[in-house]
Amino acid sequence: EAGVAQSPRYKIIEKRQSVAFWCNPISGHATLYWYQQILGQGPKLLIQFQNNGVVDDSQLPKDRFSAERLKGVDSTLKIQPAKLEDSAVYLCASSLTSGSGSYEQYFGPGTRLTVT
Amino acid sequence: GENVEQHPSTLSVQEGDSAVIKCTYSDSASNYFPWYKQELGKGPQLIIDIRSNVGEKKDQRIAVTLNKTAKHFSLHITETQPEDSAVYFCAASPDNYGQNFVFGPGTRLSVLP
Numbered sequence: 001e002a003g004v005a006q007s008p009r010y011k012i013i014e015k016r017q018s019v020a021f022w023c024n025p026i027s028g029h030a031t032l033y034w035y036q037q038i039l040g041q042g043p044k045l046l047i048q049f050q051n052n053g054v055v056d057d058s059q060l061p062k063d064r065f066s067a068e069r070l071k072g073v074d075s076t077l078k079i080q081p082a083k084l085e086d087s088a089v090y091l092c093a094s095s096l097t098s099g100s101g102s103y104e105q106y107f108g109p110g111t112r113l114t115v116t
Numbered sequence: 117g118e119n120v121e122q123h124p125s126t127l128s129v130q131e132g133d134s135a136v137i138k139c140t141y142s143d144s145a146s147n148y149f150p151w152y153k154q155e156l157g158k159g160p161q162l163i164i165d166i167r168s169n170v171g172e173k174k175d176q177r178i179a180v181t182l183n184k185t186a187k188h189f190s191l192h193i194t195e196t197q198p199e200d201s202a203v204y205f206c207a208a209s210p211d212n213y214g215q216n217f218v219f220g221p222g223t224r225l226s227v228l229p
Contacts, residue, residue, distance in 0.1 A: 004159070031215065042120075042205050042219030043160065056216060091159055095215070103148055103209070105217065107159030 002026065004108035006092050012114045018080035021111045025073070025094030031055075033105060034067055034077050035091040043091055049075065082115045089113070118143040120208050122220030129196050130228050137223045139206035140188040146208040149182060149189050150217070154203045163204075164191070196227045 005024040013019050025032050030051050035043035046065065048056040051072040060067070064083070069075040079086055089110040095103070119142040129135050141149075147168035152160035166173045166180045166189065173180050177196075182189040193200055203224050207217040 040221070042122075042207075042221050043217075044219070045216065048215065093159070103150070103165065103215070104162050105150075105215075107152075107161065109157065109159050 004092055004094055004106055006090075006108040006111055008111055009109065010112050010114075012116065013082055015084055015115050016081040018078065019082055019113060020079075021077045021090050021092075021113075023075045023077070023092030023108060025075070025092070026106055029094035029096055029106070030072070031095045032069055032075050033093040033095075034075070035093065037089040037091055037110070039088070046077070079113075082113075084115050087113055087115045118146060118208055118210050118218040120206060120218050120220040122206055122223055124223060125221065126224045126226070128226045128228060131196060131198060133196055135191075135193045135196055135200070135225055135227075137191045137204055137206070137225070138188060139190070139208075139220050140186075141208040141218075142187065143208065143210045144184075144187065146210045148209040148211075149180070150207050150209075151178075151180060151191050152205045152207065152219075154205065154222075156202075160205060193225075196225075198227050198229055201225055201227045 032049045034046045037043045046060045047067045049069040052069045067077045089112050091110045092108045093105040095105045122139045150165035153163045154160040166182050177194045179192040203222045205222050206220045
């Protein structure tokens with residue numbers, strides 16, 4: 001089966017510019033996650049969707065970050081305006097719906113963002 | 117909230133030797149503990165997991181042990197091979213459905229030929 005797709009793979013922007021990342025989860029996976037992975041650290045959850053509803057966005061910096069998952073499939077994560085500290089790899093993951101008994105999260109390759 | 121610590125941060129072993137990575141967690145409600153392997157330029161991939169009602173789980177050369185009383189769990193890799201070289205992350209989930217992972221900071225494992 002096809003894995004989680006993300007684009008672009010790399011992005012370089014200047015601070016105060018805006019950027020958007022796209023994610024296409026594994027077909028049939030109702031739950032979608034966006035993580036931020038700063039160099040040398042573990043992934044940190046930004047937002048979790050169940051279908052097209054937000055389950056958890058407690059760690060999303062809402063003054064500059066936004067995310068949506070229209071029609072419960074693809075998702076976009078936007079940063080506006082970007083700061084230097086936003087330089088990181090942004091990972092998208094998906095999993096079967098909660099209550100399915102399967103806990104595995106499948107990760108995409110990530111988008112490496114560099115803010116200069 | 118949950119906090120996961122992981123040791124060591126880097127580990128070098130000779131090919132064929134064993135490697136052990138240890139994690140501790142803070143939230144006694146956590147009940148699902150996965151281990152992910154991340155190769156350069158790729159997303160993390162699940163290699164083994166354990167739930168709180170089990171003390172040990174093994175899959176070929178990889179095993180995980182869990183001590184709920186002490187709130188720590190460990191990854192054991194035997195007969196290491198060069199392709200085991202990667203960054204390994206432990207995680208803990210306090211969620212009843214195994215979601216909302218909190219990841220450790222990672223261990224960079226190097227297997228020397």
